[in-house]
Amino acid sequence: MSKPNTPDNEVAVDGDQPPENGDRQETDFVLEKFFPYRVRVFYTDVTNALSEVYQRDYGMMPAEWRTMAILGAASGGLQATEIVARSSMDKVVVSRAVKRMEERGFLMREANSADGRSFLLQLSDEGRAVYEDLAPKLLAVERKMLEGLGEDEISDFLAVAQRIRNNLAASSRKEGS
Amino acid sequence: MSKPNTPDNEVAVDGDQPPENGDRQETDFVLEKFFPYRVRVFYTDVTNALSEVYQRDYGMMPAEWRTMAILGAASGGLQATEIVARSSMDKVVVSRAVKRMEERGFLMREANSADGRSFLLQLSDEGRAVYEDLAPKLLAVERKMLEGLGEDEISDFLAVAQRIRNNLAASSRKEGS
DNA sequence: CGAAAATAGTTGCATATGAAACTAAGTCAA
DNA sequence: TTGACTTAGTTTCATATGCAACTATTTTCG
DSSP: OOOOOOOOOOOOOOOOOOOOOOHHHOOOOGGGGGGGHHHHHHHHHHHHHHHHHHHHHOOOOOHHHHHHHHHHSSSOOHOOOOOOOHHHHHHEEEEEEHHHHHHTTEEEEEOOOOOOTTEEEEOHHHHHHHHHHHHHHHHHHHHHHHHTTOOHHHHHHHHHHHHHHHHEEEEEEEHHH | OTTTTTOOOOOOOOOSSSSSOOOOOOOOOOOOHHHHHHHHHHHHHHHHHHHHHHHHHHOHHHHHHHHHHHHHHHHHHHHHHHHHHHOOOOHHHHHHHHHHHHTTTTTEEEEEEEEETEEEEEEHHHHHHHHHHHHHHHHHHHHHHTTTHHHHHHHHHHHHHHHHHHHHHHHHHHHOO
């Protein structure tokens, strides 16, 4: 398994019709070898491992946890916009996460005197307690998933991911006239 | 198991952790550096690049494209179960993708004489034409995103991803039973 | 100034999702 | 056989999602 979808120019040889489980290649597309497919499978596992924790312990959704993670690290109040920017989540998603967290008493919204359109968000005491409980657990999950991997392997991995993102950004820029 | 939404553990922050230095800021969580966060950002870009194509050209959803990818590579008819197994998608998702593709004339369902519960699925001529159009385009996207990367870099990347998955599988197995 | 454009955030709508219940068919064992 | 269990696939339901339209402010600039 080195290169994804290596085109080996194989022409379909499909003499008759097998009764079941036919598996002949007509084209050189094989989902299991397709790089994006593997990325998805990988991502699914990673993300499930995390959400299992905050879902199970506090019934939180991904957007809520991410919002909490950002607010937990901040000292003053943040605007929702900053959370959007730093979480790379949709603004609608953030809006709803904030709403739900406020309802649950995890965060407080104060009017922003500097800008009447926005609010300053910060964790409540309860929210902070949840954060202090959850953050170490999630860092433990991270540690566990990276177990046995060297620093360099991890940074290489991230570097490759970044280069791929750059490639994609470049090509979408070319089309997005 | 505990009910959802119910913290089944102490929220209290009692030091069972490494010695602190007086400061109560013990949690050092930075979302932007958190490995799973980066994986998500990466995944989002990769997946968007793909869906942009089949979405734009044929209004297909991810599940439909994946179903098509598997059927396109097969010669005989496949059961939905096989698609579930090979796509790592939920069976409900596959069921609905199949339904929609049938409605659109992309695939055909015949009764399975060997097993009355299931059906044999295969692409219609129209579906195959779409597949033959789409597969090369998506392989091109894959090529583009991997541009400038060596084979070894890619295989290292995938190997790391696999090791992480193994770590996760191992730890969930430990908790599971 | 004040009208147009931009921005923060929310909401409406149409669709996507997955867990669990369900139907139908097959398998197993006595 | 028959009745319990398993499996394939669909449906139901409750919730998640994101685009676009919306309200309410602020900014821009003629």
